[in-house]
Amino acid sequence: MSRSSQQSSTQHSESHHSESHHSESRHAQARLVNPGATIGMVGGGQLGRMFAMAAASMGYRVVVFCESSDTPAAQVAHHTVVGKLDDETAVESFASMCDVITLEFENIPAATMERCADHAPTYPAHRVLEIAQDRLLEKSTLAGAGLRVTPFVEVSNNESLLAASETLGWPMVVKTARDGYDGKGQYKISSADELGQVDWSSASSWIAEQWMPFDIEVSVVVAISSNGESTTFPVFENQHRNHILDVSVTPASITEALATRAREVATRAAQTLGVVGLLCVEFFVVGDDVVINEVAPRPHNSGHLTIEACHTSQFEQHVRAVCGLPLGSTTLRCPFAAMSNLLGDVWLDDQDQLVTPRWNDAISIPAIALHLYGKHHPQRSRKMGHLTTLGQTRDEVIERVTAARAKLSP
Template sequence: MILPPAAVGVLGGGQLGMYFVRAARDLGYETWVLDPGEGSPAGRIADHHLVAAYDDREALDRMGRACAAVTTEFENVPADALDHLAAVTVVAPGSGSVRVCQDRIAEKTFLRDHGLAHAPFAVVEGGEDAAALPEELFPGILKSARLGYDGRGQASVATPDDLAAAHAEIGGVPAVLEQRLALDTELSVVLARDPDGAMEAFAPVENRHTAGILDTSTVPARVPAALQDEATDLARRVAEALGHVGTLGVELFVCDGRLLVNEIAPRPHNSGHPTLDCCAVDQFEQQLRALCGLPLADPSAHSAAVMVNLLGDLWLDEGRVREPDWAALLAVPGARLHLYGKAEARPGRKMGHVTVVAPEPEAAADGAARARRAVGLPPAPG
């Protein structure tokens, strides 16, 4: 075990890194952040902030010497940086898990090779004969292999004749073409796995998106208990196959009652934010516990919860920046406001979230609807 007051580090200075730093500081660890942004949310609250690129060997060496263990807040950190750090300190998750999750071609191939249910897909490198692709993939969604998130790097493809234009729209980069599916709903499972393979999973979360960006997460998910158990088992199988150590988010589609893995996040997940308020332990403390070899905590929920993402659009009014009516929002019973401290509000940028907790799911849903109205958000997507 790596015990406080040892130093722990995180690659990435966004809100996920910020909550990891908070969890580590609460338990008495010294904290380090490596992130190129001087005003990053995590860097501002850490004991030490290395303002450097993720592949800066000098900065990596300094972090490796100082920290007993290092993790990452997102999958797009160079996997080679994790390998470099692993030569001198404990690193979790390892580069193998991150390499799979940071490239959709690798991710879909991993799911296929391990018999994990997923949407039909084909690799599109460029110059393919669209007519030779499986007919079942149309209509489909073309997704860039790397650096695509929150709906970015994606284009709809109605017929084979549309493939070339769609590929040009996403920059002509390597991609996967996935069959467009009729979804019953979307779920996610966030779990933690320790170095010995022990796992603890939070209850499955039901998610709603707007324009490809997560809008609302509901705990407990409004699906049958048997389907929740199946989702948890599928997420555990993913973690085991990856050999993942740390917190893991697994996004799932429900299609005609059948579960399919959509994407894997080798770190805490946006849909896991309700754990900050509705569980005895949150996803970030579990990340820390797994990294340091501490016993994983009981992830049971003590309340129902609905989380609503607060995007930069909320601050923007006809080109002017305005502060939302936090007084009205905080007057909603059970509302817990989380602002990330980002300096600039931009459309689609995650600036914070509000979670409404209540003893019963109906009360949490009613409170979330009131919170949306309080700050002028439209009703939740159906």
């Protein structure tokens, strides 16, 4: 496993062309999908919702394929195809309506995206999903390209985990290789005495990663168009609570040189995977370098603040990328921006009884933008919406957005 640093030969700029060897055949097949056409969105969550809203504002029709007619994305789509995502008849019905197809969550069945591609250009390709859905394959692929990832070993039981400690040391983070997110399916194991914590029967494949002391966590959203153009958004600095993103702020509190490096490494990762659309790369900042933690081939929670903060939001950029349009400017409209997640906890009191958040109090604070996702059943730790603000200083935006959120609760 390589831990070497990326040696970039590409001069960073806001927009440049992909040099991936995957890109030649893919871009040769690309075609411009103009406003007025129909975009298919596989998945009905909040990322699909915000994508559909951005697409509609640009004159596109959006057809959502999901398992309920009242999902966040279905509420704002022009049309919804309801069915199991692996139902071949439903896939055919959906894909036949579309001029181009994309997705909002990487755990869509790869076979579904492969079938969609028989009807319309489909981004990202099913091969990208096959990699992104398996942490072992993802990390092996990125490490094989010379990108620095958290050191890892495949494990399957207590014996193999104990053996992994000889390479990775203690503590380790043990994760399911597939399907985990927001801390689900993860265990921090600090010594051999804690091996019994892992429920090996709950998943078929596992990965152990070295516990990586880091300075801060940051993320970069990369856009690569079907025509080969690419660009990155400013670096987001992320604070988590209980493994769930709590607050994001941009620009991140890192040097300009390190921010440039993070953007270059993220672009290289997207090129390595052959992504068309968006890829978010989550990094640990360790000294004067960045280490890839995870990637997601879609818009990302940390990028929600781009709706207000950037000349082009991550969702509009997603539309532009899959439709082969020129990518938009990712520069900030204001020196700083911050976002805070709104979880279902805001709607629940100490006895888990529903309460009405104090919306008036929160949005009475100047320069606060409210986004709710249309979810009807608040649950603790469930993402229900977010708040965003812009300002002149880092402290100003963080204090304002967290103060507004605090005013929501009784």
